[in-house]
Amino acid sequence: MPNLTSSNCFLLEGVYKKTILLKVKMQNRSHTNSNVLIRILKVYRFNPEIDSKPYLVIYPIFTTRIDIYRRGPMLLDDLNYIHLRWHGYKSISHRKSCREGICGSCAMNVNGINTLACIYTPDPSISVFTVYPLPHMPIIRDLVVSLKHFYLQYKSIRPWVQSTKYVTINKIKQSKYDRELLDGLYECILCACCSTSCPSYWWNTDTYLGPAVLLQAYRWLIDSRDENTVQRLRTLNDSFALYRCHTIMNCTQTCPKGLNPAFAISKIKTLIHQFFNSDE
Numbered sequence: 001m002p003n004l005t006s007s008n009c010f011l012l013e014g015v016y017k018k019t020i021l022l023k024v025k026m027q028n029r030s031h032t033n034s035n036v037l038i039r040i041l042k043v044y045r046f047n048p049e050i051d052s053k054p055y056l057v058i059y060p061i062f063t064t065r066i067d068i069y070r071r072g073p074m075l076l077d078d079l080n081y082i083h084l085r086w087h088g089y090k091s092i093s094h095r096k097s098c099r100e101g102i103c104g105s106c107a108m109n110v111n112g113i114n115t116l117a118c119i120y121t122p123d124p125s126i127s128v129f130t131v132y133p134l135p136h137m138p139i140i141r142d143l144v145v146s147l148k149h150f151y152l153q154y155k156s157i158r159p160w161v162q163s164t165k166y167v168t169i170n171k172i173k174q175s176k177y178d179r180e181l182l183d184g185l186y187e188c189i190l191c192a193c194c195s196t197s198c199p200s201y202w203w204n205t206d207t208y209l210g211p212a213v214l215l216q217a218y219r220w221l222i223d224s225r226d227e228n229t230v231q232r233l234r235t236l237n238d239s240f241a242l243y244r245c246h247t248i249m250n251c252t253q254t255c256p257k258g259l260n261p262a263f264a265i266s267k268i269k270t271l272i273h274q275f276f277n278s279d280e
Helices: 065-069 076-087 148-154 178-181 199-203 211-221 229-236 252-253 263-277
Strands: 011-013 019-022 038-044 054-062 108-111 111-114 126-130 140-141
Touching: 038 076, 054 076, 065 076, 076 126, 111 252, 148 211, 211 229, 211 263, 229 263, 252 263
Parallel strands: 038 126
Antiparallel strands: 011 019, 011 054, 038 054, 108 111, 108 126
16 A cells, blocks of 8 residues: 555544544655654444434554554554544544453454454555444444343353362363363353354344354363263254244354354254164
8 A cells, every 4th residue: 555645635524423633634744753654544434312313434544664563563552542542522432451362352343353452463565445334233222232032042052161070079071182182162252242243043033042152062072071961952952043044144253263163063963863873
């Protein structure tokens, strides 16, 4: 992307739906501290208390070649920059916590892809980035969505070790092989990027558990320390809770941790098939 000088003018749609022309003084300095426009962010804005409908606001991101290293290169750093720079005008509501791709708080949709803002590095060859909240989720404000229903679904799979051995001993040993079976599953941070990218979850949110919850369900199904496998399978053996998955694979493609929820779902279906065949 070529360096654009701050003499460019950009249109910013405001809270009162008026347009404000932002004019920045021309800077002809060529040294490393000159302000340079590095990208433009189109950010989804909506406050249910005062707005009748959502709208996009265009924010130019200016920085210096030195400050970009101090401020940080991630998309979350750009949102923080906007939040501080425009605080007197109207700040952007967004979640953040760990900044390391661990908590999943900053999940959002960037240029049509669900990702974590704290580990998303904007491509220098792209000049405009459109930022939306996670799709098909209730909006609280701006980029903040309600995950209440998502967490209730997670709770429904009873995500903990169910074993009577805990009554007599404090620890249950696990072999190295059994522990390795959990790789690619326990790393899930419940950011909901995969579930909110799934069309089946959009259409059946009330009944279909979704990729993230089903991946977690498989994690407990194959845990050698758990003794409630049969009951877990019976709970999941439902035409809507599990079998709404049509292997679209959006979940695997969008997972910011590189996990494979579609594979876990297929494994659950295989286990259920084996379980009912053995009953017969």
